[in-house]
Amino acid sequence: MIYLDQAATSWPKPPEVLKAMTDVLENAGGNPGRSGHRLSIAAARIIYDTREEISRFFGVSDPLRVIFTGNATHAINLALKGILKPGDHVITSSMEHNAVMRPLRNLEKRGIRLSIVQCASNGTLDAKDIGRMVASDTRLVVMAHASNVVGTLLPVAEVAAIVHQAGALLLVDVAQTAGIIPMDMTAMGIDLLAFTGHKELQGPPGIGGLVIADHIDIAQIDPLICGGTGSRSESEEQPDDLPDKFESGTANLAGIAGLGAGLRWLKDRGIEEICAHLKTLSRMLIDGLSAFPEVKIYGTLDPARSIAVVSFTVAGRHVSEIGFRLDEEYGVLSRVGLHCAPAAHKTIGSFPEGTVRLAPGVFTTTEDIRLAIRAIGRVIRS
């Protein structure tokens, strides 16, 4: 089997991740922050240590500014709904996943003004187009670091400079890039960063987070969910302390332990090396697919300007048929359709049919890619 759906979720997971998850449930199974006994403390330590690793990973100095959520979607909702108020203006790109688009459309109905900057058909965004849309009431700009459909990288640092000049905030969805591109929130000018654990951070599903830059005043962010935190228990009001203000309810201990193990595994493996490996695989995919005249590849076709996510269609054929036959006849696992990103498919011109998406990961080999391209060739010629 050749798993080329890493952009949906990474698989397989490093054995260290599975071990950390079973270890924590066996040996540290208390409820963190709720009791004072050893199992509760052991659980709290694992969560705190993971918070610290994440803060270092993304370049913030205060680990308490790492807010654990269920996934990137939850983190994006927390940031958008916590900050935007009726009358505020928000800007996003036309390449966004529904994790961004749907909460924004929901907020639009509550009196928030939404502008969508049109990207080019290869998925690229001109930062100056954001600048042209910024107004005096612009509160926030939200964008992906890279498209989940075509892998095109968006110019985060350039947009950050424009956003900050306007006195607005920048929220970046790094679901597709965390773990494969070295990232420093401070250097990139990211105010709020939403990540998920189950993709290239190598963690399990069900854990993600919002990282809030050191300079952001948290008084301007309302919690999405209120409830028990184990702190200030005499009060029926939600506490203002970090991270408790945004983390009500019992934490996903096993998920956090697995994510921590994933981060340590990435550190040992080296993100620079992973990044270089994926560029090689991406180049092979693009070159291999380009050899078939009936295949149309979307995106920049340039691994220097994209992550290793390659989308294509075949003239006269349905993407669902291609995907099904690749799986059934050759064990090549892709993802076909709209990839939860209708706006992105409209931008690149593949709506409503969608594309076949190939996304290799850290465990994918060059031999896997060679076999996958041969399989694609056979499917489209028969």
Place this chain on the structure above:
Amino acid sequence: MTLHGVILFHTTSSVLRAEKRLIKEGFATRLVPTPRQFSSDCGIALRFDWNDHERITSMLGEEKVEFDAIHFLDANPV
């Protein structure tokens, strides 16, 4: 007999953050259930050797480590 003090915090994360810094400075500390006479919070507090309390108080202040309160921990509370 060692006399102890206890530092209270508003969140578990703050306790653990302070504990790491105190251990780094070589102070002997222990996480204990928050003494009920001082707080209604659930969770844990940081116990330390009362002989260190002046040095710890000034270190927490200098490093801007947020905490709620520091108390002397009577071995036989009423």
